[in-house]
Amino acid sequence: MPGFGIIKGLKETARNFFGSYHDPGRFVTIQYPEEKREHHENYRSFPFLVYDGDPVKGLRCVSCKICEKECPPQCIYIVPEQDGSGKLLKFPRIFDIDVSVCMGCQICVEVCPFDSIKMDQEFEVSTADRFGGLILNRSKLAKSNEYYHQIRPAEATAVDAQLAAERERQQAKAAAAKSPAPAAAATREKKP
Amino acid sequence: MVDFAQPENAFKPGLPGAAEPACRVVPKYSDQGEREGDWLEISMGPQHPSTHGVFRMDLVLEGETVIRLKPVFGYLHRNHEKIAEQTTYLSSMPYTDRLDYFCSMTNNWAYALAVEKLAGLQVPERAEYIRIITAELTRLQNHACLMGFLMQDLGAMGTPLMYAFREREKILDLFEALSGARMMCNYMRFGGCRIDLPPGWLEQTRRLVADFPRFLDEFEALLTGNEIVMARLQGVGALSRELAINAGISGPMLRASGVNYDIRKVDQYGIYNRFEFRVPLGAHGDCYDRFMLRLLEMRESLRILEPALKDIPSGPIIDARAKLRNFKPRPGEAYGRIEAPKGELGFYLVSDGSANPYRYRVRPPSLINLTILEDLCLGQKVADVVIILGSVDIVLGEVDR
Numbered sequence: 001m002p003g004f005g006i007i008k009g010l011k012e013t014a015r016n017f018f019g020s021y022h023d024p025g026r027f028v029t030i031q032y033p034e035e036k037r038e039h040h041e042n043y044r045s046f047p048f049l050v051y052d053g054d055p056v057k058g059l060r061c062v063s064c065k066i067c068e069k070e071c072p073p074q075c076i077y078i079v080p081e082q083d084g085s086g087k088l089l090k091f092p093r094i095f096d097i098d099v100s101v102c103m104g105c106q107i108c109v110e111v112c113p114f115d116s117i118k119m120d121q122e123f124e125v126s127t128a129d130r131f132g133g134l135i136l137n138r139s140k141l142a143k144s145n146e147y148y149h150q151i152r153p154a155e156a157t158a159v160d161a162q163l164a165a166e167r168e169r170q171q172a173k174a175a176a177a178k179s180p181a182p183a184a185a186a187t188r189e190k191k192p
Numbered sequence: 193m194v195d196f197a198q199p200e201n202a203f204k205p206g207l208p209g210a211a212e213p214a215c216r217v218v219p220k221y222s223d224q225g226e227r228e229g230d231w232l233e234i235s236m237g238p239q240h241p242s243t244h245g246v247f248r249m250d251l252v253l254e255g256e257t258v259i260r261l262k263p264v265f266g267y268l269h270r271n272h273e274k275i276a277e278q279t280t281y282l283s284s285m286p287y288t289d290r291l292d293y294f295c296s297m298t299n300n301w302a303y304a305l306a307v308e309k310l311a312g313l314q315v316p317e318r319a320e321y322i323r324i325i326t327a328e329l330t331r332l333q334n335h336a337c338l339m340g341f342l343m344q345d346l347g348a349m350g351t352p353l354m355y356a357f358r359e360r361e362k363i364l365d366l367f368e369a370l371s372g373a374r375m376m377c378n379y380m381r382f383g384g385c386r387i388d389l390p391p392g393w394l395e396q397t398r399r400l401v402a403d404f405p406r407f408l409d410e411f412e413a414l415l416t417g418n419e420i421v422m423a424r425l426q427g428v429g430a431l432s433r434e435l436a437i438n439a440g441i442s443g444p445m446l447r448a449s450g451v452n453y454d455i456r457k458v459d460q461y462g463i464y465n466r467f468e469f470r471v472p473l474g475a476h477g478d479c480y481d482r483f484m485l486r487l488l489e490m491r492e493s494l495r496i497l498e499p500a501l502k503d504i505p506s507g508p509i510i511d512a513r514a515k516l517r518n519f520k521p522r523p524g525e526a527y528g529r530i531e532a533p534k535g536e537l538g539f540y541l542v543s544d545g546s547a548n549p550y551r552y553r554v555r556p557p558s559l560i561n562l563t564i565l566e567d568l569c570l571g572q573k574v575a576d577v578v579i580i581l582g583s584v585d586i587v588l589g590e591v592d593r
Contacts, residue, residue: 005418012414013351042390044372072283105286105378111517
């Protein structure tokens with residue numbers, strides 16, 4: 001019968017229209033600036049640098065430039081700090097991320113061997129200044145480990161445990177190096 | 193400030209710098225040299241909303257009938273292949289998300305498969321299951337969206353598209369919980385996946401899979417028996433079996449023409465051999481077959497998802513030998529291909545043993561399915577061109593690369 005398909009279709013539309021008033025599965029629109037969705041823990045936006053304690057001295061970054069090399073759109077720029085004699089220090093003097101280029105792929109986070117760069121969940125980063133405002137420098141990027149715990153509790157706890165284990169191993173190694181006998185034994189073991 | 197009201201500043205076609213007119217009338221002559229009316233040359237796109245992105249068709253019309261069609265693309269070209277040859281293997285992974293931006297998971301998988309063949313990595317069991325689950329979810333959302341867009345092209349403004357997008361939203365939420373991003377997932381890695389499933393994710397996915405048939409039933413009740421849909425889609429843009437095979441068409445378009453060729457069955461990459469599913473085939477190869485075939489494929493995807501979500505084992509998610517930094521596969525070449533929602537997506541890689549591929553080539557299903565567009569459209573009305581293009585299922589990010 002001609003027209004029957006249209007009536008059937010309109011029935012579906014009506015069901016959806018009235019269903020949207022009582023079926024919670026159909027509620028998908030959120031009044032954004034007033035209401036905000038909760039982030040999933042894995043949600044990522046742009047990278048930030050983690051520090052422990054002091055915002056400048058406590059940065060975990062050692063300016064090894066691995067992230068700069070691996071970054072697909074090449075949006076990271078790092079210059080290491082130098083001491084008086086020109087020797088490079090394990091600390092970034094300049095660490096810039098151009099967020100107008102950054103695509104939030106989190107390759108930098110994965111390749112970082114020191115767990116110093118992590119993905120933020122801040123997404124409202126719009127600015128009127130499209131040149132300077134979108135280049136995040138070291139001080140804008142630095143965020144505390146507490147903040148990291150706040151946005152990603154599970155991941156941050158795992159990272160902390162890993163770093164503590166690493167530190168213990170380093171201390172044990174240093175202690176072993178101080179007492180000569182075990183160190184000598186270690187070198188003998190290594191040879192064959 | 194130029195005053196365009198002044199006659200000397202008026203728009204004059206043909207002057208240097210002036211825009212080309214969007215259409216042109218070409219006089220048509222008979223064999224005896226008598227004037228027989230006009231042909232109309234139309235440039236459809238690249239800003240036309242029904243061309244699914246920045247795609248242009250140069251049409252020649254006789255009345256409303258298409259007598260010539262020239263697809264023009266390249267507006268979205270961004271040098272994907274050459275960029276990938278200059279960056280490391282890992283750094284190309286986020287760029288593959290941007291090929292077919294509806295299905296980033298399957299793009300990741302195809303690229304990871306090619307690199308795994310090159311480097312000889314073994315994917316752990318759990319990662320294989322996660323890959324199948326994400327790929328089939330991708331197929332669900334891609335086909336749902338495509339049908340919504342097709343209905344939009346038919347003139348069913350908004351409603352079916354919004355129903356499809358509502359379902360897609362739920363799947364994208366799952367992807368966000370899993371990988372951190374809704375569309376640019378960048379989730380798979382060489383030899384496995386990036387991170388393990390978050391707690392509760394499997395439960396949510398099971399719920400979605402259990403709910404999905406309701407949406408499919410609703411969509412079918414709404415559309416498949418609809419007279420307008422049947423009148424506009426049936427018999428339009430028929431693709432013959434021979435042409436489909438000769439032109440290298442793949443995916444739902446090929447199967448709608450009745451060719452039983454599904455790479456999930458043929459290659460059995462991953463662990464697809466463990467799952468029972470049927471390959472739906474079309475009989476006529478017209479737009480309606482292509483539309484129905486995608487509906488049926490979604491039901492088959494659900495049949496794969498249910499056991500996959502039930503049987504997923506625990507264990508590692510990435511090969512222990514896989515390296516993130518300083519990854520250099522041995523010299524050689526590899527071609528990894530998968531059945532992406534749009535067709536055969538393949539990555540051809542040549543390695544010279546360095547950190548970046550010597551040659552990187554993508555076999556995009558969208559581009560190759562687009563090559564027969566003129567054959568499908570000749571003799572059809574101009575309003576049907578829009579539908580035929582919609583049923584081909586292209587994404588310009590993949591066509592232009």
